[in-house]
Amino acid sequence: xxxxxxxxxxxxxxxxxxxxxxxxxxxxxxxxxxxxxxxxxxxxxxxxxxxxxxxxxxxxxxxxxxxxxxxxxxxxxxxxxxxxxxxxxxxxxxxxxxxxxxxxxxxxxxxxxxxxxxxxxxxxxxxxxxxxxxxxxxxxxxxxxxxxxxxxxxxxxxxxxxxxxxxxxxxxxxxxxxxxxxxxxxxxxxxxxxxxxxxxxxxxxxxxxxxxxxxxxxxxxxxxxxxxxxxxxxxxxxxxxxxxxxxxxxxxxxx
Amino acid sequence: xxxxxxxxxxxxxxxxxxxxxxxxxxxxxxxxxxxxxxxxxxxxxxxxxxxxxxxxxxxxxxxxxxxxxxxxxxxxxxxxxxxxxxxxxxxxxxxxxxxxxxxxxxxxxxxxxxxxxxxxxxxxxxxxxxxxxxxxxxxxxxxxxxxxxxxxxxxxxxxxxxxxxxxxxxxxxxxxxxxxxxxxxxxxxxxxxxxxxxxxxxxxxxxxxxxxxxxxxxxxxxxxxxxxxxxxxxxxxxxxxxxxxxxxxxxxxxx
Numbered sequence: 001x002x003x004x005x006x007x008x009x010x011x012x013x014x015x016x017x018x019x020x021x022x023x024x025x026x027x028x029x030x031x032x033x034x035x036x037x038x039x040x041x042x043x044x045x046x047x048x049x050x051x052x053x054x055x056x057x058x059x060x061x062x063x064x065x066x067x068x069x070x071x072x073x074x075x076x077x078x079x080x081x082x083x084x085x086x087x088x089x090x091x092x093x094x095x096x097x098x099x100x101x102x103x104x105x106x107x108x109x110x111x112x113x114x115x116x117x118x119x120x121x122x123x124x125x126x127x128x129x130x131x132x133x134x135x136x137x138x139x140x141x142x143x144x145x146x147x148x149x150x151x152x153x154x155x156x157x158x159x160x161x162x163x164x165x166x167x168x169x170x171x172x173x174x175x176x177x178x179x180x181x182x183x184x185x186x187x188x189x190x191x192x193x194x195x196x197x198x199x200x201x202x203x204x205x206x207x208x209x210x211x212x213x214x215x216x217x218x219x220x221x222x223x224x225x226x227x228x229x230x231x232x233x234x235x236x237x238x239x240x241x242x243x244x245x246x247x248x249x250x251x252x253x254x255x
Numbered sequence: 256x257x258x259x260x261x262x263x264x265x266x267x268x269x270x271x272x273x274x275x276x277x278x279x280x281x282x283x284x285x286x287x288x289x290x291x292x293x294x295x296x297x298x299x300x301x302x303x304x305x306x307x308x309x310x311x312x313x314x315x316x317x318x319x320x321x322x323x324x325x326x327x328x329x330x331x332x333x334x335x336x337x338x339x340x341x342x343x344x345x346x347x348x349x350x351x352x353x354x355x356x357x358x359x360x361x362x363x364x365x366x367x368x369x370x371x372x373x374x375x376x377x378x379x380x381x382x383x384x385x386x387x388x389x390x391x392x393x394x395x396x397x398x399x400x401x402x403x404x405x406x407x408x409x410x411x412x413x414x415x416x417x418x419x420x421x422x423x424x425x426x427x428x429x430x431x432x433x434x435x436x437x438x439x440x441x442x443x444x445x446x447x448x449x450x451x452x453x454x455x456x457x458x459x460x461x462x463x464x465x466x467x468x469x470x471x472x473x474x475x476x477x478x479x480x481x482x483x484x485x486x487x488x489x490x491x492x493x494x495x496x497x498x499x500x501x502x503x504x505x506x507x508x509x510x
Contacts, residue, residue, distance in 0.1 A: 042298030042328070043361045050446070050454040073297070073362075078455065081443050103374060105490060106298045107328075119358060119438060142510045154502055160495040174508035176499045178491040183374060188336050191305075199305040200333065226508055230495035235360060236433040240415040240485035244431045247409055253429035253481055255397045 001027035001152070004088040004117070006075045007096065008109025010037045011056055011067040015095035015129065018137035020061040022145045023092065026152070029063035030088070031056075032079040034109075038071055039098075043112040046070040051078065072113035080120050090148065091117030094127035095140045099165055101130070101217045102182030102208070105231065114161045118233060123151055124161040130221050131168035140166040143226055157230070165217055165227040174226040180216030181209040256282035256407065259343040259372070261330045262351065263364025265292045266311055266322040270350035270384065273392035275316040277400045278347065281407070284318035285343070286311075287334035289364075293326055294353075298367040301325040306333065327368035335375050345403065346372030349382035350395045354420055356385070356472045357437030357463070360486065369416045373488060378406055379416040385476050386423035395421040398481055412485070420472055420482040429481040435471030436464040 003023060007016045011033040020029055035054075053068045066083060068075045076091060093113035100108040110126050117124030125147060129140045143166050156162065163179075184204035191199055208218050220227035258278060262271045266288040275284055290309075308323045321338060323330045331346060348368035355363040365381050372379030380402060384395045398421050411417065418434075439459035446454055463473050475482035 037303070040300045040302045042296070042300070042326075042367065044297040044299040045295045045362055045457060047295045047457050048292070050456050052452070052454050071297075074457070077442055077457070082445065082455070103488065106370065106374075106488065107300055112297065115361065119361075139510055143508070146508065146510065150503065150506065157492070157495040157498055160492045171508065171510060174503075174506070176496060176503060178493070178496060179489060187332055190337065197307070199307050200337070201305050202300060202302050202329070202332070226510075228499070228503075230492040230499055231490045232492035232495065233358065233361065233490070234434060235486045235488070235490070237412070237415045237485040237487035238433070240412040240487065241431060241433060243412055244483070244485055248405065248429075248431060248483075251405065251429070253398070253401065253426065255394055255401065255426060255481075 001089045002084060002086060003027040003029050004079050004084065004091045005029060005031045006033050006072055006093050006113040008034065008039045008041060008072045009097055010034050011065065014135055015097055015137050017058060017061060018141040019092065019095045019144055020063055022141035023148060024062050026148055030079065030084050031063050031065035032068060032075040032083055034072060034075060035067035035069050038109050040107050041071045041109040042107050043073055043115060044071045045073050072109040073116045076113050076116035088122050091122050091124040095137050096128035098128065098132045099130035099221065100126065100128045100163060101165055101221060102180035104182060105163060105179065111163055115233060118159060118161045123156045125164060126161065127164040129168060130165050134168040159232055160230045163229045163231050165221055167221050167224050169224055171226045172224050174228060175220040177217040177220050177227045177229045178215055179229055180213050180218030182218060183207050183209060256344045257339060257341060258282040258284050259334050259339065259346045260284060260286045261288050261327055261348050261368040263289065263294045263296060263327045264352055265289050266320065269390055270352055270392050272313060272316060273396040274347065274350045274399055275318055277396035278403060279317050281403055285334065285339050286318050286320035287323060287330040287338055289327060289330060290322035290324050293364050295362050296326045296364040297362050298328055298370060299326045300328050327364040328371045331368050331371035343377050346377050346379040350392050351383035353383065353387045354385035354476065355381065355383045355418060356420055356476060357435035359437060360418060360434065366418055370488060373414060373416045378411045380419060381416065382419040384423060385420050389423040414487055415485045418484045418486050420476055422476050422479050424479055426481045427479050429483060430475040432472040432475050432482045432484045433470055434484055435468050435473030437473060438462050438464060
C-alpha cells in the first residue's frame with residue numbers, strides 16, 4: 001500500500017517523524033512536505049512563482065522524502081502528479097502541533113493537505129495533537145496507526161476525510177464528532193515600530209460559540225476524548241438553495 | 256449602511272474599482288484589500304510576521320481605502336477589528352478576474368474574504384467575472400448592485416454567503432445553483448533552469464466531473480447564465496458521521 005504523508009509544520013517537524021515511524025510497517029511511505037513551517041496557509045496554492053523541491057533523508061524513517069518550497073496543497077498535488085510511482089491508497093497529514101477544531105479547519109494547512117487528497121480521489125486523514133506545549137506525539141501516533149488500520153479494513157465513505165484531534169493527556173476514549181462553532185476574538189496586537197509606524201500581529205483567543213455542543217470536536221477535546229470528525233467538501237448550502245429559489249426564482253436578471 | 260469591500264486581485268484591480276463605483280450610492284463604502292495580487296491564497300492568514308497597511312486614494316471612488324500586505328482573510332479581519340468605525344452590514348468581495356466555480360472556491364482568495372465575513376457574522380457576497388480575457392466589468396457590476404439591493408431587502412439565511420459568477424457576454428438570465436464538481440488535470444509544467452535544476456509551474460486545465468449537472472454553477476456559466484450559489488461553512492459530513500458512529504462506535508480506543 002502506497003501512503004503519502006504531508007504536513008504544514010515542515011518536513012523536519014517532530015510530529016511528521018512520529019507519524020512516519022508509527023505507519024512505516026503498514027505500507028510503503030512517501031513524504032512530500034513543505035521545506036519550512038507553513039501553518040495557517042489555508043488551502044493556498046502557488047501559482048505566481050515556480051516550485052522547487054529537494055530529496056531529504058529523515059533519520060530513522062524508512063521512506064522517500066521530498067521538501068517543497070510551497071504549501072501543503074502544493075505538496076500533495078506535486079506528489080500525485082510527478083513524484084509517486086503510483087497513486088497513493090491513502091493520504092495522511094500531520095501530526096500537527098496544535099489543535100484543528102471547528103472553524104480552524106478552514107485555516108489549517110494540515111487539513112488542506114488532506115482536502116487535496118480527497119479532491120484527487122484518495123481516502124485522506126488529518127491528525128493533530130491539541131497541545132502547543134507538548135512534544136510527546138506517542139499517543140497521537142498510536143491513534144494514527146489505529147485509524148489507518150480501521151480505514152484499510154473498512155474504507156471510508158467516498159469524498160470523506162477524517163479530521164482527528166488527540167488530547168495530550170491519556171485520552172478517555174474516542175468520539176465521532178461534528179465541527180464545533182469556534183471564532184477568534186481579540187485577534188490583533190497593534191504596535192508601533194521604532195520609526196513610529198503601526199504594525200499588527202495576528203494572535204487571538206478561541207471563543208467557542210456552543211458551550212454545550214456535546215457532540216462537537218471542541219467539546220470532545222475539552223473532555224479529554226480523541227475526536228474524529230468526518231469532513232466533506234461540498235460547501236453548497238442546500239437548505240438556503242431551496243429558500244433562494246423560492247424567494248428569487250422569479251426575479252428578472254435581464255441585465 | 257456600512258459596506259466592506261475586499262478582493263484578492265489587489266487594491267488597484269479594475270474589478271474592485273468597478274464594484275465600488277456600482278455600490279457607492281447604496282451605502283458608505285470601506286475598502287480593505289491586499290496591496291498586490293493574492294489570488295489562490297485560499298483561506299490563508301498571516302501569523303508568522305506582522306501586517307502593515309497604508310491608506311490609499313482610488314480615483315473616482317468615494318470610499319476610505321486601505322492596502323494591506325496580507326491575504327484577503329487578513330484584510331477582512333483587520334477591517335472588522337480595527338479599521339471600520341462600526342461593524343459592516345455587508346461584506347462584498349470582488350469583482351474577481353476569472354471564475355470561482357465548483358471546487359475553485361476552496362482555493363479562491365475572493366471567496367475567502369466573504370467566508371471571513373460570514374465567520375464574523377456579516378452577510379457576505381463574492382462576485383467573479385468568469386473571463387480572464389475581458390476587462391469589461393459593467394455587467395458584473397450591475398449584477399452586484401442588483402444582488403446587494405435584494406440582500407438589503409430580503410436578508411440572507413444566517414451563515415450563508417452568496418458566490419456569484421457572471422459570464423462575460425450578455426447573460427440569458429440568472430440561476431440559483433449548487434457547486435459543481437471540478438478538478439484540475441495536467442497541473443504541472445516541469446522545466447529545467449539554465450543551471451540544470453528542475454522547477455515546476457502550476458497551471459492545469461479544469462475537468463468538470465458532472466457534464467450533465469444542470470443545476471451546477473459550472474453548467475450555468477457554460478449556458479451563459481449568471482450563477483448564484485449559496486455557501487455555508489460547516490464542512491462536517493453529517494451522513495458519514497452516522498455511518499461512522501455505527502461502524503466505529505464500539506471500537507475501543509484505550510490507547
